[in-house]
């Protein structure tokens with residue numbers, strides 16, 4: 001413990017937008033998403049302290065097929081940490097449920113799920129509209145979330161979904177975000193225990209606030225949506241250093257939640273001996 005801050009009491013790793021193809025195929029014929037996921041799994045396994053859970057926030061595959069999900073399961077098999085997943089617009093609920101069968105709130109349909117980890121509830125919301133790139137939380141999703149959030153007033157709740165409920169300024173992605181963000185905002189204002197809304201979909205890190213909660217987008221381990229704030233077309237991707245997010249609850253009351261971005265290709269390391277115990281005054 002340093003300065004009253006202990007190690008994370010709960011540590012959730014978030015990875016997103018894996019876009020796995022059948023064995024041997026590349027996304028957009030160029031991006032080796034399988035190699036990217038293998039590298040990501042290696043990083044997760046060697047990170048200390050070990051995360052309690054890995055959340056995969058959608059687009060597990062690039063185009064849904066049994067072969068793509070089989071490859072996904074194979075690539076995730078070396079992961080030494082429990083994981084939970086929610087679908088994105090590139091996924092198929094039924095194929096995903098078959099490939100990753102356990103832990104969902106419903107036996108059919110939407111793939112909502114919840115994990116209670118010590119003082120934190122990790123809530124995964126399925127925002128997929130089949131056949132559409134944009135997302136919606138339909139009446140069933142909102143009712144399920146309401147029942148989950150109403151179950152406690154004290155426990156921190158971290159919400160994960162594929163579609164961001166906010167805009168990023170990247171216009172072609174903003175056209176396909178969560179359409180009924182106002183419904184979610186109204187619910188979160190009634191349930192202040194919701195501390196974080198963590199999305200994917202944009203393949204690059206973003207940070208804002210949403211209805212009193214922190215709101216983030218997790219970067220991808222492979223290709224990133226080009227950071228185009230000038231609405232140029234066509235949309236494109238760029239290859240940037242891969243990264244994922246770590247959501248940490250710090251302190252014994254879990255009153256502090258922080259999102260850390262881990263870039264998994266470092267280009268050097270500088271030692272800072274003695275810095276950790278000096279504090280802020282010299």
Ligand SMILES: [Fe+2]
Nearest residue numbers: 017059201203
């Ligand atoms: Fe994606």
